[in-house]
Amino acid sequence: MSKLIANTISKTFIQKNNKQVVLTDLSLTLEAGTMTALIGPSGIGKSTLLNILGLLDRDYQGTVMLDQIVTNELGEQALAQLRNAQIGFVLQEPLLVARMTVRKNILLPTIYGPQRSRPDLAQRVTELAAAVGITDILDKYPRQISGGQKQRVVLARALINDPAIILADEPTGSLDEENAASVVTLFAQLAAQGKTILTVTHDRLVAEQHPHILRLTKERLIRER
DSSP states (O other), rough: OOOEEEEEEEEEEEETEEEEEEEEEEEEEETTOOOOEEEOTTTSSSSHHHHHTTTOOOOOOEEEEEEEEGGSSSSSHHHHHHHHEEEEEEEESSSTTTSOOOHHHHHHGGGGOHHHOHHHHHHHHHHHHHTOOOOGGSSSSSGGGGGHHHHHHHHHHHHHHOOOOEEETTTTTOOHHHHHHHHHHHHHHHHTTTTTTHHHHOOOOHTTTTSEEEOOEEEEEEEEO
């Protein structure tokens, strides 16, 4: 179980000598075992904040702490190891390696993760595929599956190393209502197991199924519940 704390996070983009302030002095705490939705208008900085919390972006002001580790103080290698071991990402664009089967795409993070035996990994893939409803496409290639199926492959890949924190950027955006509901249900099950879930979404119905809701505005981060 992991607790994620962000203190006074600010982010500015500089393009052609123009400064664009995206985030200003934002602070939040994501407790272990909680399931939170992050909402707000397009372009407000939700994905930017997610990248910072996920230790993908180091070019910001403030601090991010993961289990009392000040991640800003880590070198690139240590940061990458922490990120791969503790954080699972479900990105808005389901990027998959075209030359690899669905099964091998799911296994990609294990290359850098904790060493596990092949039988253990095979069982893990089987369990995850069943959980997200892609058992029948494990030996297909990305070009042979739909956008919704690709999104579910990305979800399984995010979970393969059993991370303590799941950061999801519009994970239900390309899914039908039934599959979107199954993803939210899976997130709730993971939170019940002690995992920390943060979901960026534009879908208010999806957000309402999260026990906690944060709304990002131009001025601040508001906790709706």
